[in-house]
């Protein structure tokens with residue numbers, strides 16, 4: 001019988017596991033993909049917004065050659081921490097449901113059943129893109145995940161969205177030699193785009209290297225074009241590839257099966273939990289990391305979400321001691 005089973009081996013799930021293990025609790029993580037699976041899926045050359053010390057877990061220093069760590073620095077760092085702490089991590093095993101009660105939970109996974117006294121949900125949000133809900137969205141030249149520009153050189157690419165991910169993708173694609181058209185639902189590039197990225201994008205639009213349509217809405221995607229409604233009337237934009245970078249959301253169906261109740265007073269449907277312990281309304285079931293924000297996926301990130309680990313571990317250790 002484990003004292004605590006953690007669902008998800010992202011940065012926050014790892015932090016939870018190592019803090020619990022250091023408190024002497026029998027701990028394991030179940031992860032449906034690879035170790036730090038979400039970060040593996042990030043753009044190949046992405047640079048974190050945070051400086052390295054703000055991404056550290058378990059007190060391990062995060063040395064990098066750069067002021068801001070790259071994706072591969074973070075992969076190396078978190079995977080090293082997991083290995084150094086000899087965490088019990090069960091990879092490529094998906095958690096499906098949770099039965100029982102605190103002290104005697106049964107977690108059903110794709111590989112069998114695991115008994116545990118307590119469960120921490122640290123499943124993030126990166127697996128489920130926010131759909132556009134338009135015809136053609138499932139065509140093979142449409143993706144909700146951007147990796148790198150090289151396969152699009154000398155091609156027309158439509159990027160949908162005006163936040164950090166779309167801004168960075170549009171700039172990288174343009175510099176690599178793609179012809180980018182940006183479709184923006186609002187009247188301007190979002191003010192939430194980082195202060196060192198936004199002016200770069202605004203200036204590339206002003207000089208005509210990137211075409212941008214504001215107050216514009218995609219109505220359909222065809223194999224060779226995107227249909228857009230704009231204030232000046234409908235447009236047909238020829239395209240070879242479409243990046244619909246319209247954000248992601250947590251797996252609410254899974255949260256429901258686990259017994260995580262959404263806060264009815266929160267528009268983002270964030271889980272109801274005690275902020276002092278991160279315990280949900282189901283005793284013995286905790287939430288940690290980005291999943292705590294529900295659909296507000298930028299409410300919690302690594303910088304602030306990593307601290308959930310100490311709160312949960314301290315609470316569980318006190319409970320075991322009592």
Ligand SMILES: Cc1cc2nc3c(=O)[nH]c(=O)nc-3n(C[C@H](O)[C@H](O)[C@H](O)COP(=O)(O)OP(=O)(O)OC[C@H]3O[C@@H](n4cnc5c(N)ncnc54)[C@H](O)[C@@H]3O)c2cc1C
Pocket residue numbers: 007008009010011012013014030031032033034035036037038039042043046047048049050093094095096122123124125126127165251254288289290291300301302303304305
């Ligand atoms: C491009 C980009 C740049 C970012 N830059 C920064 C930054 O500079 N600073 C910062 O603080 N944050 C940043 N973030 C946000 C940060 O990466 C996330 O907040 C962070 O990954 C959250 O960690 P987590 O452990 O809560 O979730 P995740 O890292 O998403 O981990 C969740 C894990 O749960 C697993 N999982 C899901 N469902 C199941 C299941 N049913 N069974 C088993 N396992 C499951 C997933 O496979 C995944 O590995 C960035 C995000 C993006 C997309």
